[in-house]
Amino acid sequence: MASVELRDLTKRFGPVTVVDNVALRIDHGQLVCLLGPSGCGKTTTLRLIAGFLEPTSGEIHVGDRLVSSAARTLPPEQRKMSMIFQSYALWPHMTVAENITYGLRLRKMDRDTIGKKLKSILQTTKLEALAERYPGELSGGQQQRVALARALVVEPETLLLDEPLSNLDANLREEMRFEIRRLHDEYRYTTVYVTHDQSEAMTTADMIAVMNGGKIDQLGTPEDIYDRPQSEFVARFIGSSNVIKGVARDENHISFSGATLRVVGAKLAANQDAAVAIRQHDIQLSTSAPASADNTVKATVTRQVFLGANRDYVVETADGTTLRAVTSPQTAVPAGTEVWLTLPPERCRALIR
Incomplete structure:
Protein backbone atom coordinates (compact mmCIF):
# COMPACT_ATOMS: atom_id res chain seq x y z
CA MET A 1 0.00 0.00 0.00
CA ALA A 2 1.09 3.60 -0.58
CA SER A 3 -0.06 7.12 0.09
CA VAL A 4 -1.47 9.27 -2.71
CA GLU A 5 -0.63 12.97 -2.82
CA LEU A 6 -1.99 15.60 -5.19
CA ARG A 7 0.17 18.73 -5.36
CA ASP A 8 -1.47 21.80 -6.89
CA LEU A 9 -3.18 19.57 -9.46
CA THR A 10 -4.89 21.39 -12.35
CA LYS A 11 -6.67 20.12 -15.45
CA ARG A 12 -7.99 22.35 -18.22
CA PHE A 13 -9.94 21.41 -21.32
CA GLY A 14 -9.35 24.38 -23.59
CA PRO A 15 -10.40 27.51 -21.69
CA VAL A 16 -12.35 25.52 -19.07
CA THR A 17 -10.63 24.66 -15.77
CA VAL A 18 -12.17 21.42 -14.48
CA VAL A 19 -9.71 20.69 -11.64
CA ASP A 20 -8.31 23.85 -10.09
CA ASN A 21 -5.09 23.73 -8.06
CA VAL A 22 -6.18 20.78 -5.87
CA ALA A 23 -3.90 19.75 -2.99
CA LEU A 24 -4.77 16.55 -1.12
CA ARG A 25 -2.87 13.85 0.75
CA ILE A 26 -4.40 10.40 1.27
CA ASP A 27 -2.45 8.31 3.76
CA HIS A 28 -1.92 4.64 2.93
CA GLY A 29 -4.79 2.45 4.10
CA GLN A 30 -7.18 5.42 4.19
CA LEU A 31 -10.52 5.65 2.33
CA VAL A 32 -11.19 9.16 1.08
CA CYS A 33 -14.41 10.15 -0.71
CA LEU A 34 -14.44 12.90 -3.32
CA LEU A 35 -17.98 14.21 -2.84
CA GLY A 36 -19.81 16.82 -4.85
CA PRO A 37 -22.47 17.58 -7.48
CA SER A 38 -22.15 16.79 -11.18
CA GLY A 39 -19.51 18.92 -12.87
CA CYS A 40 -17.49 19.66 -9.71
CA GLY A 41 -14.34 17.91 -10.99
CA LYS A 42 -14.38 14.77 -8.83
CA THR A 43 -14.37 12.17 -11.64
CA THR A 44 -11.74 14.12 -13.59
CA THR A 45 -9.58 14.10 -10.45
CA LEU A 46 -10.01 10.32 -10.18
CA ARG A 47 -9.08 9.84 -13.85
CA LEU A 48 -5.97 11.96 -13.31
CA ILE A 49 -4.99 9.70 -10.39
CA ALA A 50 -5.63 6.61 -12.54
CA GLY A 51 -3.49 7.97 -15.39
CA PHE A 52 -6.28 8.17 -17.96
CA LEU A 53 -5.74 11.94 -18.20
CA GLU A 54 -2.60 14.07 -18.09
CA PRO A 55 -2.54 17.11 -15.78
CA THR A 56 -2.20 20.61 -17.17
CA SER A 57 -0.02 21.45 -14.17
CA GLY A 58 0.78 20.05 -10.75
CA GLU A 59 1.89 16.59 -9.69
CA ILE A 60 0.57 13.26 -8.40
CA HIS A 61 2.78 11.15 -6.13
CA VAL A 62 2.08 7.57 -5.04
CA GLY A 63 4.37 6.71 -2.16
CA ASP A 64 7.79 7.97 -3.22
CA ARG A 65 6.99 7.74 -6.96
CA LEU A 66 6.07 10.69 -9.17
CA VAL A 67 3.37 9.23 -11.44
CA SER A 68 1.96 12.37 -13.08
CA SER A 69 3.18 15.83 -13.98
CA ALA A 70 2.77 18.19 -16.91
CA ALA A 71 6.03 16.82 -18.33
CA ARG A 72 5.58 13.07 -17.72
CA THR A 73 2.66 10.73 -17.01
CA LEU A 74 3.10 7.09 -16.06
CA PRO A 75 0.56 4.94 -17.98
CA PRO A 76 -2.29 3.34 -16.00
CA GLU A 77 -0.93 -0.22 -16.29
CA GLN A 78 2.26 0.79 -14.47
CA ARG A 79 0.54 2.42 -11.47
CA LYS A 80 -0.44 -0.69 -9.44
CA MET A 81 -4.01 0.60 -9.22
CA SER A 82 -7.41 -1.05 -9.70
CA MET A 83 -10.44 0.94 -10.83
CA ILE A 84 -14.13 0.10 -10.57
CA PHE A 85 -16.41 1.92 -12.99
CA GLN A 86 -20.12 2.77 -12.85
CA SER A 87 -20.84 0.11 -15.48
CA TYR A 88 -18.76 -2.61 -13.67
CA ALA A 89 -17.18 -3.46 -17.10
CA LEU A 90 -17.48 -7.25 -16.67
CA TRP A 91 -16.70 -9.54 -19.61
CA PRO A 92 -20.12 -10.96 -20.60
CA HIS A 93 -18.63 -14.14 -22.16
CA MET A 94 -16.63 -15.03 -19.03
CA THR A 95 -17.90 -16.68 -15.87
CA VAL A 96 -17.62 -14.98 -12.49
CA ALA A 97 -14.45 -16.96 -11.76
CA GLU A 98 -12.94 -16.08 -15.14
CA ASN A 99 -13.74 -12.39 -14.72
CA ILE A 100 -12.16 -12.32 -11.26
CA THR A 101 -8.98 -14.12 -12.32
CA TYR A 102 -8.52 -12.20 -15.58
CA GLY A 103 -5.94 -9.83 -14.08
CA LEU A 104 -4.04 -12.70 -12.47
CA ARG A 105 -3.84 -14.55 -15.78
CA LEU A 106 -2.55 -11.40 -17.49
CA ARG A 107 0.22 -11.38 -14.89
CA LYS A 108 0.99 -15.00 -15.86
CA MET A 109 0.61 -16.39 -12.34
CA ASP A 110 0.68 -20.15 -12.00
CA ARG A 111 -2.54 -22.17 -11.76
CA ASP A 112 -2.17 -23.08 -8.07
CA THR A 113 -1.62 -19.44 -7.02
CA ILE A 114 -4.60 -18.30 -9.09
CA GLY A 115 -6.76 -21.04 -7.55
CA LYS A 116 -5.82 -20.08 -3.98
CA LYS A 117 -6.42 -16.38 -4.59
CA LEU A 118 -9.75 -17.09 -6.30
CA LYS A 119 -10.99 -19.29 -3.45
CA SER A 120 -10.04 -16.66 -0.88
CA ILE A 121 -11.68 -13.72 -2.66
CA LEU A 122 -14.83 -15.71 -3.46
CA GLN A 123 -15.21 -16.44 0.26
CA THR A 124 -14.53 -12.84 1.24
CA THR A 125 -17.07 -11.42 -1.21
CA LYS A 126 -19.59 -14.25 -0.64
CA LEU A 127 -19.60 -15.33 -4.29
CA GLU A 128 -18.69 -19.03 -3.96
CA ALA A 129 -22.10 -20.24 -5.18
CA LEU A 130 -21.95 -17.95 -8.24
CA ALA A 131 -18.47 -18.76 -9.52
CA GLU A 132 -19.67 -20.55 -12.70
CA ARG A 133 -22.42 -18.10 -13.62
CA TYR A 134 -22.14 -15.43 -16.30
CA PRO A 135 -22.67 -11.68 -15.63
CA GLY A 136 -26.02 -11.73 -17.46
CA GLU A 137 -27.28 -14.25 -14.90
CA LEU A 138 -26.46 -12.00 -11.92
CA SER A 139 -28.31 -9.20 -10.12
CA GLY A 140 -26.85 -5.70 -10.01
CA GLY A 141 -25.56 -6.23 -6.47
CA GLN A 142 -23.91 -9.52 -7.43
CA GLN A 143 -22.24 -7.89 -10.45
CA GLN A 144 -20.93 -5.17 -8.14
CA ARG A 145 -19.41 -7.83 -5.85
CA VAL A 146 -17.70 -9.44 -8.86
CA ALA A 147 -16.23 -6.07 -9.88
CA LEU A 148 -14.94 -5.56 -6.33
CA ALA A 149 -13.48 -9.08 -6.22
CA ARG A 150 -11.73 -8.59 -9.57
CA ALA A 151 -10.23 -5.29 -8.38
CA LEU A 152 -9.07 -6.65 -5.02
CA VAL A 153 -7.67 -10.02 -6.09
CA VAL A 154 -4.68 -8.43 -7.88
CA GLU A 155 -3.67 -6.74 -4.59
CA PRO A 156 -3.36 -3.16 -5.88
CA GLU A 157 -1.57 -0.41 -4.02
CA THR A 158 -4.53 1.88 -4.67
CA LEU A 159 -8.23 1.19 -5.27
CA LEU A 160 -10.26 3.73 -7.28
CA LEU A 161 -14.07 3.69 -7.36
CA ASP A 162 -16.07 5.91 -9.71
CA GLU A 163 -19.68 6.14 -8.42
CA PRO A 164 -19.82 2.33 -8.18
CA LEU A 165 -23.32 2.14 -6.67
CA SER A 166 -25.19 4.58 -8.93
CA ASN A 167 -26.81 1.80 -11.00
CA LEU A 168 -28.26 -0.05 -7.99
CA ASP A 169 -31.68 0.40 -6.41
CA ALA A 170 -31.98 2.09 -3.02
CA ASN A 171 -31.94 -1.08 -0.90
CA LEU A 172 -28.95 -2.58 -2.72
CA ARG A 173 -27.06 0.72 -2.52
CA GLU A 174 -27.46 0.75 1.24
CA GLU A 175 -26.29 -2.87 1.53
CA MET A 176 -23.27 -2.33 -0.72
CA ARG A 177 -22.13 0.79 1.16
CA PHE A 178 -21.54 -1.32 4.23
CA GLU A 179 -20.01 -4.11 2.12
CA ILE A 180 -17.47 -1.72 0.59
CA ARG A 181 -16.56 -0.48 4.05
CA ARG A 182 -16.26 -4.05 5.38
CA LEU A 183 -13.93 -5.03 2.54
CA HIS A 184 -11.86 -1.89 3.05
CA ASP A 185 -11.45 -2.66 6.75
CA GLU A 186 -10.30 -6.18 5.82
CA TYR A 187 -7.81 -5.25 3.08
CA ARG A 188 -6.87 -1.65 4.05
CA TYR A 189 -5.95 -0.59 0.52
CA THR A 190 -5.54 3.12 -0.07
CA THR A 191 -8.92 3.97 -1.60
CA VAL A 192 -10.31 6.97 -3.50
CA TYR A 193 -14.10 6.83 -3.86
CA VAL A 194 -16.04 9.28 -6.06
CA THR A 195 -19.73 9.88 -5.32
CA HIS A 196 -22.43 12.56 -5.40
CA ASP A 197 -24.37 10.74 -2.65
CA GLN A 198 -23.64 12.10 0.82
CA SER A 199 -25.01 8.95 2.51
CA GLU A 200 -22.46 6.83 0.64
CA ALA A 201 -19.66 9.18 1.67
CA MET A 202 -20.77 9.30 5.31
CA THR A 203 -21.04 5.50 5.49
CA THR A 204 -17.80 4.53 3.77
CA ALA A 205 -15.23 7.30 4.24
CA ASP A 206 -12.47 7.97 6.73
CA MET A 207 -12.22 11.47 5.25
CA ILE A 208 -14.48 13.41 2.87
CA ALA A 209 -13.24 16.02 0.39
CA VAL A 210 -16.23 18.13 -0.66
CA MET A 211 -15.58 19.50 -4.15
CA ASN A 212 -17.13 22.56 -5.77
CA GLY A 213 -16.09 24.25 -9.00
CA GLY A 214 -12.95 22.15 -9.37
CA LYS A 215 -11.68 22.93 -5.87
CA ILE A 216 -11.85 21.18 -2.51
CA ASP A 217 -14.24 23.32 -0.47
CA GLN A 218 -13.69 21.40 2.77
CA LEU A 219 -11.77 18.31 3.88
CA GLY A 220 -12.63 16.49 7.10
CA THR A 221 -14.08 13.44 8.78
CA PRO A 222 -17.78 12.70 8.17
CA GLU A 223 -18.53 14.19 11.60
CA ASP A 224 -16.55 17.36 10.81
CA ILE A 225 -18.25 17.85 7.46
CA TYR A 226 -21.75 17.31 8.85
CA ASP A 227 -21.50 19.06 12.23
CA ARG A 228 -19.00 21.80 11.38
CA PRO A 229 -19.49 23.02 7.79
CA GLN A 230 -17.23 25.94 6.95
CA SER A 231 -18.87 27.33 3.83
CA GLU A 232 -22.37 28.02 2.58
CA PHE A 233 -21.91 25.44 -0.19
CA VAL A 234 -20.97 22.64 2.24
CA ALA A 235 -23.77 23.57 4.65
CA ARG A 236 -26.39 23.38 1.90
CA PHE A 237 -24.95 20.30 0.14
CA ILE A 238 -24.42 18.18 3.26
CA GLY A 239 -27.72 17.78 5.09
Whole structure:
Protein backbone atom coordinates (compact mmCIF):
# COMPACT_ATOMS: atom_id res chain seq x y z
CA MET A 1 0.00 0.00 0.00
CA ALA A 2 1.09 3.60 -0.58
CA SER A 3 -0.06 7.12 0.09
CA VAL A 4 -1.47 9.27 -2.71
CA GLU A 5 -0.63 12.97 -2.82
CA LEU A 6 -1.99 15.60 -5.19
CA ARG A 7 0.17 18.73 -5.36
CA ASP A 8 -1.47 21.80 -6.89
CA LEU A 9 -3.18 19.57 -9.46
CA THR A 10 -4.89 21.39 -12.35
CA LYS A 11 -6.67 20.12 -15.45
CA ARG A 12 -7.99 22.35 -18.22
CA PHE A 13 -9.94 21.41 -21.32
CA GLY A 14 -9.35 24.38 -23.59
CA PRO A 15 -10.40 27.51 -21.69
CA VAL A 16 -12.35 25.52 -19.07
CA THR A 17 -10.63 24.66 -15.77
CA VAL A 18 -12.17 21.42 -14.48
CA VAL A 19 -9.71 20.69 -11.64
CA ASP A 20 -8.31 23.85 -10.09
CA ASN A 21 -5.09 23.73 -8.06
CA VAL A 22 -6.18 20.78 -5.87
CA ALA A 23 -3.90 19.75 -2.99
CA LEU A 24 -4.77 16.55 -1.12
CA ARG A 25 -2.87 13.85 0.75
CA ILE A 26 -4.40 10.40 1.27
CA ASP A 27 -2.45 8.31 3.76
CA HIS A 28 -1.92 4.64 2.93
CA GLY A 29 -4.79 2.45 4.10
CA GLN A 30 -7.18 5.42 4.19
CA LEU A 31 -10.52 5.65 2.33
CA VAL A 32 -11.19 9.16 1.08
CA CYS A 33 -14.41 10.15 -0.71
CA LEU A 34 -14.44 12.90 -3.32
CA LEU A 35 -17.98 14.21 -2.84
CA GLY A 36 -19.81 16.82 -4.85
CA PRO A 37 -22.47 17.58 -7.48
CA SER A 38 -22.15 16.79 -11.18
CA GLY A 39 -19.51 18.92 -12.87
CA CYS A 40 -17.49 19.66 -9.71
CA GLY A 41 -14.34 17.91 -10.99
CA LYS A 42 -14.38 14.77 -8.83
CA THR A 43 -14.37 12.17 -11.64
CA THR A 44 -11.74 14.12 -13.59
CA THR A 45 -9.58 14.10 -10.45
CA LEU A 46 -10.01 10.32 -10.18
CA ARG A 47 -9.08 9.84 -13.85
CA LEU A 48 -5.97 11.96 -13.31
CA ILE A 49 -4.99 9.70 -10.39
CA ALA A 50 -5.63 6.61 -12.54
CA GLY A 51 -3.49 7.97 -15.39
CA PHE A 52 -6.28 8.17 -17.96
CA LEU A 53 -5.74 11.94 -18.20
CA GLU A 54 -2.60 14.07 -18.09
CA PRO A 55 -2.54 17.11 -15.78
CA THR A 56 -2.20 20.61 -17.17
CA SER A 57 -0.02 21.45 -14.17
CA GLY A 58 0.78 20.05 -10.75
CA GLU A 59 1.89 16.59 -9.69
CA ILE A 60 0.57 13.26 -8.40
CA HIS A 61 2.78 11.15 -6.13
CA VAL A 62 2.08 7.57 -5.04
CA GLY A 63 4.37 6.71 -2.16
CA ASP A 64 7.79 7.97 -3.22
CA ARG A 65 6.99 7.74 -6.96
CA LEU A 66 6.07 10.69 -9.17
CA VAL A 67 3.37 9.23 -11.44
CA SER A 68 1.96 12.37 -13.08
CA SER A 69 3.18 15.83 -13.98
CA ALA A 70 2.77 18.19 -16.91
CA ALA A 71 6.03 16.82 -18.33
CA ARG A 72 5.58 13.07 -17.72
CA THR A 73 2.66 10.73 -17.01
CA LEU A 74 3.10 7.09 -16.06
CA PRO A 75 0.56 4.94 -17.98
CA PRO A 76 -2.29 3.34 -16.00
CA GLU A 77 -0.93 -0.22 -16.29
CA GLN A 78 2.26 0.79 -14.47
CA ARG A 79 0.54 2.42 -11.47
CA LYS A 80 -0.44 -0.69 -9.44
CA MET A 81 -4.01 0.60 -9.22
CA SER A 82 -7.41 -1.05 -9.70
CA MET A 83 -10.44 0.94 -10.83
CA ILE A 84 -14.13 0.10 -10.57
CA PHE A 85 -16.41 1.92 -12.99
CA GLN A 86 -20.12 2.77 -12.85
CA SER A 87 -20.84 0.11 -15.48
CA TYR A 88 -18.76 -2.61 -13.67
CA ALA A 89 -17.18 -3.46 -17.10
CA LEU A 90 -17.48 -7.25 -16.67
CA TRP A 91 -16.70 -9.54 -19.61
CA PRO A 92 -20.12 -10.96 -20.60
CA HIS A 93 -18.63 -14.14 -22.16
CA MET A 94 -16.63 -15.03 -19.03
CA THR A 95 -17.90 -16.68 -15.87
CA VAL A 96 -17.62 -14.98 -12.49
CA ALA A 97 -14.45 -16.96 -11.76
CA GLU A 98 -12.94 -16.08 -15.14
CA ASN A 99 -13.74 -12.39 -14.72
CA ILE A 100 -12.16 -12.32 -11.26
CA THR A 101 -8.98 -14.12 -12.32
CA TYR A 102 -8.52 -12.20 -15.58
CA GLY A 103 -5.94 -9.83 -14.08
CA LEU A 104 -4.04 -12.70 -12.47
CA ARG A 105 -3.84 -14.55 -15.78
CA LEU A 106 -2.55 -11.40 -17.49
CA ARG A 107 0.22 -11.38 -14.89
CA LYS A 108 0.99 -15.00 -15.86
CA MET A 109 0.61 -16.39 -12.34
CA ASP A 110 0.68 -20.15 -12.00
CA ARG A 111 -2.54 -22.17 -11.76
CA ASP A 112 -2.17 -23.08 -8.07
CA THR A 113 -1.62 -19.44 -7.02
CA ILE A 114 -4.60 -18.30 -9.09
CA GLY A 115 -6.76 -21.04 -7.55
CA LYS A 116 -5.82 -20.08 -3.98
CA LYS A 117 -6.42 -16.38 -4.59
CA LEU A 118 -9.75 -17.09 -6.30
CA LYS A 119 -10.99 -19.29 -3.45
CA SER A 120 -10.04 -16.66 -0.88
CA ILE A 121 -11.68 -13.72 -2.66
CA LEU A 122 -14.83 -15.71 -3.46
CA GLN A 123 -15.21 -16.44 0.26
CA THR A 124 -14.53 -12.84 1.24
CA THR A 125 -17.07 -11.42 -1.21
CA LYS A 126 -19.59 -14.25 -0.64
CA LEU A 127 -19.60 -15.33 -4.29
CA GLU A 128 -18.69 -19.03 -3.96
CA ALA A 129 -22.10 -20.24 -5.18
CA LEU A 130 -21.95 -17.95 -8.24
CA ALA A 131 -18.47 -18.76 -9.52
CA GLU A 132 -19.67 -20.55 -12.70
CA ARG A 133 -22.42 -18.10 -13.62
CA TYR A 134 -22.14 -15.43 -16.30
CA PRO A 135 -22.67 -11.68 -15.63
CA GLY A 136 -26.02 -11.73 -17.46
CA GLU A 137 -27.28 -14.25 -14.90
CA LEU A 138 -26.46 -12.00 -11.92
CA SER A 139 -28.31 -9.20 -10.12
CA GLY A 140 -26.85 -5.70 -10.01
CA GLY A 141 -25.56 -6.23 -6.47
CA GLN A 142 -23.91 -9.52 -7.43
CA GLN A 143 -22.24 -7.89 -10.45
CA GLN A 144 -20.93 -5.17 -8.14
CA ARG A 145 -19.41 -7.83 -5.85
CA VAL A 146 -17.70 -9.44 -8.86
CA ALA A 147 -16.23 -6.07 -9.88
CA LEU A 148 -14.94 -5.56 -6.33
CA ALA A 149 -13.48 -9.08 -6.22
CA ARG A 150 -11.73 -8.59 -9.57
CA ALA A 151 -10.23 -5.29 -8.38
CA LEU A 152 -9.07 -6.65 -5.02
CA VAL A 153 -7.67 -10.02 -6.09
CA VAL A 154 -4.68 -8.43 -7.88
CA GLU A 155 -3.67 -6.74 -4.59
CA PRO A 156 -3.36 -3.16 -5.88
CA GLU A 157 -1.57 -0.41 -4.02
CA THR A 158 -4.53 1.88 -4.67
CA LEU A 159 -8.23 1.19 -5.27
CA LEU A 160 -10.26 3.73 -7.28
CA LEU A 161 -14.07 3.69 -7.36
CA ASP A 162 -16.07 5.91 -9.71
CA GLU A 163 -19.68 6.14 -8.42
CA PRO A 164 -19.82 2.33 -8.18
CA LEU A 165 -23.32 2.14 -6.67
CA SER A 166 -25.19 4.58 -8.93
CA ASN A 167 -26.81 1.80 -11.00
CA LEU A 168 -28.26 -0.05 -7.99
CA ASP A 169 -31.68 0.40 -6.41
CA ALA A 170 -31.98 2.09 -3.02
CA ASN A 171 -31.94 -1.08 -0.90
CA LEU A 172 -28.95 -2.58 -2.72
CA ARG A 173 -27.06 0.72 -2.52
CA GLU A 174 -27.46 0.75 1.24
CA GLU A 175 -26.29 -2.87 1.53
CA MET A 176 -23.27 -2.33 -0.72
CA ARG A 177 -22.13 0.79 1.16
CA PHE A 178 -21.54 -1.32 4.23
CA GLU A 179 -20.01 -4.11 2.12
CA ILE A 180 -17.47 -1.72 0.59
CA ARG A 181 -16.56 -0.48 4.05
CA ARG A 182 -16.26 -4.05 5.38
CA LEU A 183 -13.93 -5.03 2.54
CA HIS A 184 -11.86 -1.89 3.05
CA ASP A 185 -11.45 -2.66 6.75
CA GLU A 186 -10.30 -6.18 5.82
CA TYR A 187 -7.81 -5.25 3.08
CA ARG A 188 -6.87 -1.65 4.05
CA TYR A 189 -5.95 -0.59 0.52
CA THR A 190 -5.54 3.12 -0.07
CA THR A 191 -8.92 3.97 -1.60
CA VAL A 192 -10.31 6.97 -3.50
CA TYR A 193 -14.10 6.83 -3.86
CA VAL A 194 -16.04 9.28 -6.06
CA THR A 195 -19.73 9.88 -5.32
CA HIS A 196 -22.43 12.56 -5.40
CA ASP A 197 -24.37 10.74 -2.65
CA GLN A 198 -23.64 12.10 0.82
CA SER A 199 -25.01 8.95 2.51
CA GLU A 200 -22.46 6.83 0.64
CA ALA A 201 -19.66 9.18 1.67
CA MET A 202 -20.77 9.30 5.31
CA THR A 203 -21.04 5.50 5.49
CA THR A 204 -17.80 4.53 3.77
CA ALA A 205 -15.23 7.30 4.24
CA ASP A 206 -12.47 7.97 6.73
CA MET A 207 -12.22 11.47 5.25
CA ILE A 208 -14.48 13.41 2.87
CA ALA A 209 -13.24 16.02 0.39
CA VAL A 210 -16.23 18.13 -0.66
CA MET A 211 -15.58 19.50 -4.15
CA ASN A 212 -17.13 22.56 -5.77
CA GLY A 213 -16.09 24.25 -9.00
CA GLY A 214 -12.95 22.15 -9.37
CA LYS A 215 -11.68 22.93 -5.87
CA ILE A 216 -11.85 21.18 -2.51
CA ASP A 217 -14.24 23.32 -0.47
CA GLN A 218 -13.69 21.40 2.77
CA LEU A 219 -11.77 18.31 3.88
CA GLY A 220 -12.63 16.49 7.10
CA THR A 221 -14.08 13.44 8.78
CA PRO A 222 -17.78 12.70 8.17
CA GLU A 223 -18.53 14.19 11.60
CA ASP A 224 -16.55 17.36 10.81
CA ILE A 225 -18.25 17.85 7.46
CA TYR A 226 -21.75 17.31 8.85
CA ASP A 227 -21.50 19.06 12.23
CA ARG A 228 -19.00 21.80 11.38
CA PRO A 229 -19.49 23.02 7.79
CA GLN A 230 -17.23 25.94 6.95
CA SER A 231 -18.87 27.33 3.83
CA GLU A 232 -22.37 28.02 2.58
CA PHE A 233 -21.91 25.44 -0.19
CA VAL A 234 -20.97 22.64 2.24
CA ALA A 235 -23.77 23.57 4.65
CA ARG A 236 -26.39 23.38 1.90
CA PHE A 237 -24.95 20.30 0.14
CA ILE A 238 -24.42 18.18 3.26
CA GLY A 239 -27.72 17.78 5.09
CA SER A 240 -29.49 20.68 3.38
CA SER A 241 -29.00 23.23 6.14
CA ASN A 242 -30.87 26.52 6.32
CA VAL A 243 -28.50 29.43 5.69
CA ILE A 244 -29.46 32.66 7.46
CA LYS A 245 -28.05 35.97 6.21
CA GLY A 246 -27.59 38.75 8.76
CA VAL A 247 -25.19 41.41 10.02
CA ALA A 248 -22.61 40.70 12.74
CA ARG A 249 -22.90 42.69 15.98
CA ASP A 250 -19.67 41.24 17.38
CA GLU A 251 -17.59 38.09 16.93
CA ASN A 252 -20.38 35.68 17.97
CA HIS A 253 -23.70 37.57 17.59
CA ILE A 254 -25.67 38.52 14.47
CA SER A 255 -28.78 40.61 13.84
CA PHE A 256 -31.43 38.75 11.87
CA SER A 257 -35.08 39.65 11.20
CA GLY A 258 -35.35 41.91 14.25
CA ALA A 259 -33.69 39.39 16.60
CA THR A 260 -30.18 38.84 17.93
CA LEU A 261 -28.73 35.35 17.53
CA ARG A 262 -25.74 33.99 19.39
CA VAL A 263 -23.66 31.75 17.13
CA VAL A 264 -20.60 29.49 17.14
CA GLY A 265 -18.09 28.66 14.40
CA ALA A 266 -16.19 31.29 12.43
CA LYS A 267 -15.33 34.45 14.36
CA LEU A 268 -17.15 37.48 12.96
CA ALA A 269 -16.21 41.16 12.74
CA ALA A 270 -18.73 43.81 13.81
CA ASN A 271 -20.94 45.12 10.97
CA GLN A 272 -19.81 42.52 8.44
CA ASP A 273 -22.36 40.56 6.41
CA ALA A 274 -22.67 37.13 8.01
CA ALA A 275 -24.03 33.73 6.98
CA VAL A 276 -25.13 31.21 9.61
CA ALA A 277 -26.13 27.58 9.03
CA ILE A 278 -28.68 25.65 11.10
CA ARG A 279 -30.16 22.26 10.25
CA GLN A 280 -33.92 21.84 9.86
CA HIS A 281 -34.26 19.36 12.73
CA ASP A 282 -32.39 21.69 15.13
CA ILE A 283 -35.06 24.42 14.87
CA GLN A 284 -37.72 24.29 17.58
CA LEU A 285 -41.14 25.52 16.44
CA SER A 286 -43.82 26.72 18.88
CA THR A 287 -47.22 28.41 18.60
CA SER A 288 -46.68 30.26 21.88
CA ALA A 289 -43.91 32.65 22.87
CA PRO A 290 -41.12 30.85 24.77
CA ALA A 291 -40.13 31.97 28.27
CA SER A 292 -36.79 33.26 26.99
CA ALA A 293 -36.42 35.45 23.93
CA ASP A 294 -32.80 34.34 23.42
CA ASN A 295 -32.19 33.11 19.85
CA THR A 296 -35.92 33.34 19.11
CA VAL A 297 -37.37 34.60 15.82
CA LYS A 298 -41.02 35.19 14.83
CA ALA A 299 -42.25 33.61 11.60
CA THR A 300 -45.37 32.54 9.73
CA VAL A 301 -46.06 29.02 8.49
CA THR A 302 -46.41 28.95 4.70
CA ARG A 303 -46.50 25.16 4.20
CA GLN A 304 -46.80 22.04 6.33
CA VAL A 305 -46.42 18.42 5.14
CA PHE A 306 -46.98 15.22 7.13
CA LEU A 307 -44.20 12.68 6.38
CA GLY A 308 -45.10 9.95 8.84
CA ALA A 309 -42.12 10.11 11.22
CA ASN A 310 -42.13 13.94 11.22
CA ARG A 311 -43.69 17.10 9.83
CA ASP A 312 -41.85 19.31 7.38
CA TYR A 313 -42.58 23.04 7.71
CA VAL A 314 -41.70 25.99 5.52
CA VAL A 315 -41.88 29.29 7.40
CA GLU A 316 -41.20 32.90 6.49
CA THR A 317 -39.67 35.47 8.84
CA ALA A 318 -40.54 39.17 8.91
CA ASP A 319 -37.66 40.09 6.58
CA GLY A 320 -38.87 37.59 3.95
CA THR A 321 -36.35 34.82 4.71
CA THR A 322 -37.70 31.31 4.06
CA LEU A 323 -36.64 28.54 6.43
CA ARG A 324 -37.44 24.83 6.75
CA ALA A 325 -38.07 23.15 10.11
CA VAL A 326 -38.62 19.45 10.79
CA THR A 327 -40.63 18.61 13.92
CA SER A 328 -42.35 15.64 15.55
CA PRO A 329 -45.58 14.58 13.79
CA GLN A 330 -47.96 14.93 16.73
CA THR A 331 -49.10 18.54 16.29
CA ALA A 332 -50.09 20.06 12.98
CA VAL A 333 -49.74 23.85 12.66
CA PRO A 334 -51.75 25.11 9.65
CA ALA A 335 -50.46 27.54 7.04
CA GLY A 336 -50.90 31.18 8.03
CA THR A 337 -50.22 30.57 11.75
CA GLU A 338 -47.75 32.83 13.53
CA VAL A 339 -45.04 30.79 15.28
CA TRP A 340 -41.85 31.30 17.26
CA LEU A 341 -38.63 29.64 16.16
CA THR A 342 -35.97 28.87 18.74
CA LEU A 343 -32.52 28.41 17.20
CA PRO A 344 -30.17 26.82 19.79
CA PRO A 345 -26.95 28.88 19.79
CA GLU A 346 -24.71 25.80 19.81
CA ARG A 347 -26.39 24.68 16.54
CA CYS A 348 -26.08 28.08 14.79
CA ARG A 349 -22.76 27.87 12.95
CA ALA A 350 -21.23 31.01 11.44
CA LEU A 351 -19.69 30.24 8.03
CA ILE A 352 -16.59 31.47 6.22
CA ARG A 353 -18.03 33.45 3.32
